[in-house]
Each structure stands twice: as structure tokens, then as C-alpha cells.
Amino acid sequence: MYLLSIDLWFLLEKALLIGGIIGLSFFIAMYTTYAERKVAAWLQDRRGPNRAGPFGIFQPLADGGKLFFKEEIIPLASNKFLFILGPAMAMITALVASTVIPWAAPFITKGGNVIPMQVADVDMGILLVFGIVSVGVYGIMIGGWASNNKFSLMAAIRGASQMVSYELPMGMALLAVLFMTGSLKMSEIVSVQVQNGWNVIYQPLGFIIFFICALAECNRTPFDLPEAENELNFGYHQEYSSMKLGFYLFAEYINMFISAAIMATVFLGGYDIPFVNEASWGLSSFWMTFISFSVLMSKICFFLFVFLWIRWTIPRFRFDQLMDLGWKKLIPLALINMIITAAVMLWLNK
Amino acid sequence: MGITQILFWFLSIAAIFSALMVISSKNPVHSVLWLIVTFFSISGHYIVLNAQFLAIVNVIVYAGAIMVLFLFVIMLMNLNKESEPQKHKWLRIAGAVAGGCLLLVFVAALKDTDIKHQQALVNTGNIGLIKNLGKELFTTYVVPFEISSILFLSAMVGAVVIGKKE
Numbered sequence: 001m002y003l004l005s006i007d008l009w010f011l012l013e014k015a016l017l018i019g020g021i022i023g024l025s026f027f028i029a030m031y032t033t034y035a036e037r038k039v040a041a042w043l044q045d046r047r048g049p050n051r052a053g054p055f056g057i058f059q060p061l062a063d064g065g066k067l068f069f070k071e072e073i074i075p076l077a078s079n080k081f082l083f084i085l086g087p088a089m090a091m092i093t094a095l096v097a098s099t100v101i102p103w104a105a106p107f108i109t110k111g112g113n114v115i116p117m118q119v120a121d122v123d124m125g126i127l128l129v130f131g132i133v134s135v136g137v138y139g140i141m142i143g144g145w146a147s148n149n150k151f152s153l154m155a156a157i158r159g160a161s162q163m164v165s166y167e168l169p170m171g172m173a174l175l176a177v178l179f180m181t182g183s184l185k186m187s188e189i190v191s192v193q194v195q196n197g198w199n200v201i202y203q204p205l206g207f208i209i210f211f212i213c214a215l216a217e218c219n220r221t222p223f224d225l226p227e228a229e230n231e232l233n234f235g236y237h238q239e240y241s242s243m244k245l246g247f248y249l250f251a252e253y254i255n256m257f258i259s260a261a262i263m264a265t266v267f268l269g270g271y272d273i274p275f276v277n278e279a280s281w282g283l284s285s286f287w288m289t290f291i292s293f294s295v296l297m298s299k300i301c302f303f304l305f306v307f308l309w310i311r312w313t314i315p316r317f318r319f320d321q322l323m324d325l326g327w328k329k330l331i332p333l334a335l336i337n338m339i340i341t342a343a344v345m346l347w348l349n350k
Numbered sequence: 351m352g353i354t355q356i357l358f359w360f361l362s363i364a365a366i367f368s369a370l371m372v373i374s375s376k377n378p379v380h381s382v383l384w385l386i387v388t389f390f391s392i393s394g395h396y397i398v399l400n401a402q403f404l405a406i407v408n409v410i411v412y413a414g415a416i417m418v419l420f421l422f423v424i425m426l427m428n429l430n431k432e433s434e435p436q437k438h439k440w441l442r443i444a445g446a447v448a449g450g451c452l453l454l455v456f457v458a459a460l461k462d463t464d465i466k467h468q469q470a471l472v473n474t475g476n477i478g479l480i481k482n483l484g485k486e487l488f489t490t491y492v493v494p495f496e497i498s499s500i501l502f503l504s505a506m507v508g509a510v511v512i513g514k515k516e
Binding site for chain 1: 377379383386399402405406407409412413414415418421422425426479512
């Protein structure tokens, strides 16, 4: 099937994979909102949502329906096009970052065709994620500015400076990992870990720095200053209502999901099953793909739980403390980590 | 017409159109956003040439970091039409004449530059991949590379010195 010398089967395969991943992202994000309320309730000795369906499991659907039917208000003095572009940008950048993550072991069909469970295994891999993260600031900035509200603008500028600052230690922590894997390709990073053991064992400090920066990039507590309600009313999405607000809130949960997937892939061996050599089981390719996918998902769920746990345990930082932590503590630590890794690798290789 | 050509024409039109919008938008924030679109289409060109590293670094550095700073400044300054300095009529005429002269110079300079033998490697060259690029930078071009890093360091020190001044 060729048209204009384009391989349409290839396009179809990728389109199915992209559709599946986007659906999965939405589903996980939906149930993370539910998990957030349940975990909060559990930590505060309450019951949490329990009315819609058994144990309240239809609560996210009810919330989504409510958001759709709310009255939509666009402020008169706002810049209308940019006001709509803001949440759209936030959502797009949240979804696009999932392209380079290998979701499972490659699936081999009966005919011998290898279908990688990854949208694009580009040479740049993890660097592409950084590119998308650095563009992710615009959703907040555009929305905050277009609302024509002082508090929104202040929150947007806080959010942008926070995200730009925390990208630096994040990249430096990652560099030490890349020294060890010797490749930026996500599939390569996973296969090196399958052979040599997980990166978190060799890079515990790098992992902690990366995790803290991921919290800051997702605007999660203790770094949720852009939406600090007691000083900025409601933050950058104060003027938003209806599903536009829903997009901003939802994009945060998708960001959490994707950053959990990236941390699981880079530091916890991706879809690798710990302590066993699954290649020797002799299972069919379908089951291997399925099992490896479930393993990755359980790692992701673990990270999501830690995100929620931290939110309901640690109070928010002050803005100067946040900048202090980023620039004066995490960056030097990441630099030291990088130098030690490089020195040890040089010493081992002689 | 293969997919490479379709992509090339699409990206070229997007780049030129958005670049024109940068200079013709009335609102400075719109200008910055159009400039971001321009950077993205240029990154697309790099990908078509298989210079992936350049493409991603262009996005991270220009679209992601420098343009955020532009937006910061413009949003905080709150520029609008009233505060913009009005240009004199004679200045516009002088601008048109100077631009026309530049066009003539360009035509004169470009008329002899037909493609003779070397064409850009589309989708096949691999010098833009990170391994090859890194090897080149740290062996053949190591001196200019290090000199440019000293330049960046001095710019950083300068920024800190200016920022520390009360």
C-alpha cells in the first residue's frame, strides 16, 4: 500500500500506537485524580469520594461531566485567541512527551515483523523530552498573560522561572546516567539496564535530584507556587472556567504520568522485570509484551503514589527557598555527581 | 513528489510566513509567539537534513529558553501602541531606499550561485547525529569549541556582576 511513495502501513501502525498511548494517558490521568482524593482521605483519616459507583470509582467521570457543562466565561479584556491557546498548549506539550518512551518489549508477529512498542526511537531520545519540557512553559505563560489579571501574570512568571531553573539540575543529573549508557536512545538506555542492573543503584544521588526536579517541573507540592491559593488566589488559571480549566488541571496529571514513566525508564530499568531473566522463560512474544508492559505500569503507579504521598505530607516552599534549593543546592550537587561519575568511569577504564 | 519534498515545501512556507508575521504583528507578544513558530519550522528543516541534535538543541535553547526570557521582558514591560515611539516620515523613505539597495546587492551576489555539484544531503547524512557531531567537536574543532565556552563563561560572569550591582 503505497501512495506518494509513503509507507501507509507504517503510518497506520504508528497511528494506532499513538491513539493507544493518548487514551492510556487520559485514563491514567483520570484515575490519578480519583487516587489523589482517596490517598488524601486515607492520610487525613477520612473516607474520600464514595457516592458515584462502588467505592466512588465513577467520581472522575462525574467530575469531567460537570466541567463540560459548566458555564464558559472568557473575560472581555482578555486576548481571546491566546486565552484559548494557553490550555491547548499545556495539553499538547503534556501529551507529546510520551513519544520516545518504550512502553513494552517489542512485539514480534507470526511473520517475523518486529513492531516496537514505542512511537519513535529517535537518536536524540531523552533530549527530545527535554525539548518538549522546555516548551511546556508556554502553556502557563500564555494563559497567565492572556487572562489580563495581575495575579495570573504573577503566577505565570513564577511558574516559568521555576520550570526554567529546575531544568538545569535535571539535565545535569541525567548527564551522569548518559555517561554510563553511552546513548541518548531510550531503547538503548533500557537494554543497558537489562544487562547491567538498574541505574538507580549506580546513581542514587542523580535519581534523587531528578525526582525533586520532576516534582518541580510538574508544579506539584511542595513546588506548586504557581497556584499558591493563599497568595495568588488561584494562580495562572484563575480566570479560566469550564473545560479550559479542566485542561490545565488535567495536563498536570498527564505530566505526572509521563514524568513517572520517564523516571521508571531512565532509572528503574523501564519494562525490565527485576531479579529474573525473563528471556529464558520461552514465553510467546504476545505474553512477553504484555508482561513487560504491566511491569512498567506498576513502576509508574508506584511513582504516582509517591507523588500523591508527598503532596499530602510536605507543605509548600516559599519562593526564595525554592530558588535557593534549585540554584544553590541542586545544581552544585548535580555537578559533583557528574564529576564523580566521570572520574570513576575513567578510573575503571584506565 | 516524495514525502521529503512535501515536508520541505511545507516547512519552508511555514518558516517564511511566520517570519513575516513576526515583523508585521502589532502586538509584541504575538511577534514573540510567531518567532517561536519560526524556530520550530527551522528545527523541522534540520530534521529533514537528519541533523537531529541541531534540531533539538534549537528547540531547547531558542524556543525553550531564550524566547521565554523575551516573553518575560515583554509581558512585564507591558508594551502597547501608545508607548511605542513614532517614526518620522523621512525615516521610512530612507528605509525603503536602503532596503531596495540591499535587494539589488543580493541579486547581484546570488546570480552566479547556481548549484554546480554539491547539494545538501537530505535524509541520508549522519554527521548531524550526536556521536559523529561530538567526535568532530572534540577532535577537529576542539580549540574553537573551548574558546566559545570561555566566551559563554565570561558572559555569565558579566551577568552576575551586573546583577550584583545595587
